Amino acid sequence: MTVYLRNAWYAAFWDADIPADKPVARTILNEPLVFFRKADGSVAAMTDRCPHRFAMLSMGQVKEGDRIACPYHGLEFGADGRCVHNPHGKGAIPEAARVRAYPVVQKHSVLWIWMGDREPDPARIPDYSCFDRAQPVQVSKRDYLRMNASCDLVMNNLLDTSHTSYLHNGILGGTDTVVAETRIEEKDGNVLIGRVSQDSAIPSMYRDLTPPEVQRTTKWNLIRWSVPSAILIQGGVGGPGGDPSQGWGYDGVHLLTPETDKTMHYHFAAVRWNLITDDVAENERIRDHISKMRRFAFAEQDAPVIEAQQRAMEAAGRPLQPVMLTVDAGMVRCRRLLERLIQEEQAATDTLNTQAPTQTLKPETTSC
Ligand code: FES
Ligand SMILES: [Fe+2]
Known part of the structure; x- marks a missing residue:
């Protein structure tokens, strides 16, 4: 698979391409994403795969309160990717019920997405x-x-x-x-x-x-x-x-x-x-x-x-x-x-991974 520069701004859409009331799917850097518009007009983006049984969130609905509802069993996720509503059982929300969210900035009539792990800097959006x-x-x-x-x-x-x-x-x-x-x-x-x-x-x-x-x-x-x-x-x-x-x-x-x-x-x-x-x-x-x-x-x-x-x-x-x-x-x-920038980014990631303490991962279950 191609290695991409991740700590950078990519044009995801023209701003006008995201409607007020419907999610839109788009794959970027090999990652399936869902985009939807929030009440204040800004746009949220997150992995387009529900953590329950991996349905596409983009087939769901945008809900009040800047949420997107999974079409399959109704889990709802906030713009930060965390599950905020579980309609099943007593409504407990498993810790792992979240998807990765990505910063999106509207500038010059374009929606720019940042898919890296460093702090996004809107000043780096090209003029x-x-x-x-x-x-x-x-x-x-x-x-x-x-x-x-x-x-x-x-x-x-x-x-x-x-x-x-x-x-x-x-x-x-x-x-x-x-x-x-x-x-x-x-x-x-x-x-x-x-x-x-x-x-x-x-x-x-x-x-x-x-x-x-x-x-x-x-x-x-x-x-x-x-x-x-x-x-x-x-x-x-x-x-x-x-x-x-x-x-x-x-x-x-x-x-x-x-x-x-x-x-x-x-x-x-x-x-x-x-x-x-x-x-x-x-x-x-x-x-x-x-x-x-x-x-x-x-x-x-x-x-x-x-x-x-x-x-x-x-x-x-x-x-x-x-x-x-x-x-x-x-x-x-x-x-x-x-x-050169990709190599530097990879080297920084490798260094971080080398320094991270080894952990024994416990299997996590997700349930609705
Ligand atoms: S697959 Fe999304 S709630 Fe079940
Ligand atoms: Fe050409």
Whole structure:
């Protein structure tokens, strides 16, 4: 099984995806979880497996008092995962009648989950304040794809935008963007990967965003990768010297979360800047066009190739060593940083386990 960084924030859902009155199931880092909304609007998350006879709590009901009731025999659990009501016998609650709860924070319209054992630090949630600053007309659909591929493969795809010249030819890149100046740096714990092509035709995704008199110009992708797998890609065209603030494009939000070792959750959206018109209807049309085109690019162009890549790697039946190209340099930098953090986390866990006194475990019974 893949070892993941656990003391980190993962995007679990768009905030709007959890209704007020129904639990929602989602597996993250190989762990089946149930999410439900509390009375104050915040969201609870816990293991989606009742400790009695292991029914899925997500098939139960959200109850008053921030509780979830198991559908099978009615045990009720609070948001902290402890059983708070046993409708059977004298109502005694066995000590072991609890499930593990996980902290969830709503920020930038995303629900972030922390699945590690250290104190969660909301200040480490990656900055997607672009959502908070934007008018609704600037924000494309907050979209979602579940991919039959590991989170790693999708991350590699997004950290190397040279593929836009081939896989998204005409939409996000083209022959003019094969050659690009690339720069990579680490800053504030993030890895920044810049890719700028000069004198490029304007890919169709950006045509409606750009004044009609602008024809051949700079084309750029400025990537910010944040631990463990949250990516922001400023993609666009124009601006003197390729300065994005003077050009036209959008903040491409790409939030990647492992579901299992072979599947992943992909949340994406785009936040546009430097609108070229005040016409509300025209801006809405452009917003909807961007939503549609991006979904097409990811679901119809990226996903088939990445999912086939996953199948090809599995079919090999042995670990494969990829041939590396210059375009892989940014991805390698991110992966090294992530692997170091995972190793440090594992070493800390091993040390704790070594120091823990040996205990004789008594069998615990759970009954309702
Ligand atoms: S399986 Fe949940 S109460 Fe029995
Ligand atoms: Fe792509």
